[in-house]
Amino acid sequence: MIGPPTATFNQNFLDVDHGDSARMGEFVGAPFGAEKHGRGWGGLVWSFYGPFMQWLEGTLPSLLVRRNPSMGCLFVEAFAEPYNWAGDNGVAAQGLDRRVAQAVTDSEAKYADRSPRMLDPIVITHSMAGLVGRAFAKTGAQAGTVKAVIHGAMPTQGSPAAYKRLMSGFEGAASVALGITGAEVTAVGASSPGVLQLLPSQFHEDRSGDQKWLKFSIEDQVFHSEPSGDPYFGIYAREDVWWRPVRRGSINPSVTDPIALQPFWTSYLGNLQIARNFHSSLGSGAGGFHPNTYMLYSDNISFPSWDHVEWRANTPTRTTLSAPEPVQVFGWNTPIDSRSTEDAPAPELNGMLQEAMRSHRDHDGWNISTSFPIGAKFDLGSNVPENAAGERLEATALMQNADAAGDGTVHAGSGIRVVRSIESEATQAAVGGNAGYAHDQCFNSEDVRQQVAGWVFDEVNPQL
Secondary structure: OOOOOOOOOOOOOOOOOOOOHHHHHHHHOHHHHHHHHHOOHHHOOHHHHHHHHHHHHHOHHHHHHHHOHHHOOOOOOOOOOOOOOOOOHHHHHHHHHHHHHHHHHHHHHHOHHHOOOOOOOEEEEEOOHHHHHHHHHHHOOOHHHOOEEEEEOOOEOEOHHHHHHHHHOOOOOHHHHHOOOHHHHHHHHOOOHHHHOOOOOOOOOOOOOOOOOEEEEEOOEEEEEEOOOOHHHHHHOOOOOOOOOOOHHHHOOOOOOHHHHHHHHHHHHHHHHHHHHHHHHHOOOHHHOOOOEEEEEOOEEEEEEOOOEEEEEOOOEEEEEOOOOOEEEOOEEEOOOOOOEEEEEOHHHHHHHHHHHHHOOOOOOEEEOOOOOEEEEEEOOOEOOOOOOEEEEEEEEEEOOOOEEEOOOOEOHHHHOOOOOOEEEEOEOOOOOEOOOOHHHHHHOHHHHHHHHHHHHHHHHHHO
């Protein structure tokens, strides 16, 4: 994914597989295979985007005609720009710039014998490609030729889901390909500038506007929140707290020697700086978007998403242990522990637990929950002599389930907490209320398509 086993990240190592014209023809029909392949369609995950591309060219024109019959001679030509998602989104923006130029020249050539009126192109992005689109709008030579940009399900300032996945892996079927555990995700993610650009940036806000998205609580009382400053230095680059998302030894699992690991850690810090600089260049104001930007997002709790991550501990437990007594079987002493135990809550240890959760470099082991991910176990001063009475003083902090409305990956705050000059709307269902859809199925939603059609009409109609 990033380069040979002994190498750090190489922007050019991963190439998009565009297939060939014959393969493309199996999806769109043999006569159109070469054309669509040349437009980048072959590099798409077809189940996510293929039907939408066909909808743009085949169905969208008829929807526009219903709104204005004079659009009867309108043709839509759809181009795609697949890119290396592991790489810097700023570099990917250069590819989008070239694709927009191609879209204009190829469309002009296709209709040259009809003396057509060419309308200004519209760019539509999904998810992480929204960051590519924002970078293109700021730096692309062709950005001025674009009439509008429509972003769907964009993690505008990153997403806490990226932190969660570096800590404990992906959810559902995606985990098979992208990583079941945090260590598996880290092995690719820590070496990929594009993945690190998905972490909550220095401008990230949850739905309510709170920038402190990493919470620490005992029972239901939050006692500490991060970031207290820049998250790249205050969270992601740290090695002195247990809640750090990247552990040095997970970046390249094949290397165990601490000295040999240093170049990979240095590379990770460099990739973090790329991510930080990328978001700094875009900022949070209107200057980091195309001047004519639309945004759509899911605001539905049926697709719970992380707009924050909470480590919630139980009240510490004091377990009193009796002295062990020999246990004999057929007259022989056995290693069976015969201690009797008595558990009781120990709220007097909450202060010690708070300190451990807030600032300890390491916990005392991971607790893997059967219902959801991961918990950190803390020993708060246990005293368990081998042959005498003692006590265990323990607590566990579990990462909590996602509980914010969204699409399962991007929370609704990504669309709500944006500069007012942007037209940003939660997708509405035809039957009323907020529509809901899974992140990867955004543009397969009929409600999303109707939303796109309305915005395209608003941009095309004045040009006629």
